[in-house]
Amino acid sequence: MKKQISILALVVFSVVVLFSFTRPQALRGLSRGGLQSLKSKTAYTQAQIEKGKYLVEMMGCAHCHAPKKMTPQGPIPDPDLGLSGHPAKIPMGKVVKTQDWVLFHPMTTIAVGPWGASFSANLTPEATGIGSWSEEQFLIAITEGKSKGIRTARPLLPPMPWRDYVHAKKEDLVAIFAYLKSCKPIENIVPQPISPDKL
Numbered sequence: 001m002k003k004q005i006s007i008l009a010l011v012v013f014s015v016v017v018l019f020s021f022t023r024p025q026a027l028r029g030l031s032r033g034g035l036q037s038l039k040s041k042t043a044y045t046q047a048q049i050e051k052g053k054y055l056v057e058m059m060g061c062a063h064c065h066a067p068k069k070m071t072p073q074g075p076i077p078d079p080d081l082g083l084s085g086h087p088a089k090i091p092m093g094k095v096v097k098t099q100d101w102v103l104f105h106p107m108t109t110i111a112v113g114p115w116g117a118s119f120s121a122n123l124t125p126e127a128t129g130i131g132s133w134s135e136e137q138f139l140i141a142i143t144e145g146k147s148k149g150i151r152t153a154r155p156l157l158p159p160m161p162w163r164d165y166v167h168a169k170k171e172d173l174v175a176i177f178a179y180l181k182s183c184k185p186i187e188n189i190v191p192q193p194i195s196p197d198k199l
Helices: 002-022 032-040 046-059 135-144 170-182
Strands: 068-071 074-077 110-113 116-119
Touching: 046 170, 135 170
Parallel strands: none
Antiparallel strands: 068 074, 110 116
C-alpha cells in the first residue's frame, strides 16, 4: 500500500513539474484570476488601432461620446476627457417634454425625446466604461443595439445610430474596438436613462 501511495505521489509530482516547465513563460506565477483575464485579452495590431482611430474620428463618435468645452464657435471635444461619455458631475437640468422634437444638452452628451432622456456612454477602457467588455460584447452592442453588449439587456436608446453599423465589415468594427481599448481610461459613471414619465 505504501509503495502504491509513493508511486502515485511520484506521478503527481512529475506531472506538476512537467506542466510548470512546458507552459508558456508568460503564464508562470499567475493566479487563477490573472490567468483567466490573460486568456480573455486579445492582442490588437497597431494597424488595427490606427484604422479604428480613423473610423472613430471619421464617423463622428466624439459628437456624442466626448464631453465638450464651450468656445465662441460652439462646443468642441475636451481632449482631457476623451470618449468618456456624459460627465456624471454635470446635472441634466430642467428640460421641456416633447413628442415632436429631439433636444440636446449643450455638451451634446444628453438627448431628450419621446423615449425620455439618454446619456452618451463612456467608451474608454476603464471599469466604468468598456474596460471589462469583450470584443463579442462590443459587436453585439453596435450591431444588435443591446446595452453593454448583453442580448437580454435593454435596447440602446436614441440617438445612438447602431442600425447604421448592422452591415459594417466585422474587421472595421473590431478595429474600432481595438482603438477604444487603446484609449486613455477615464473613470466616469454615466447616469442611467430617464423614462418619459420621470422627466
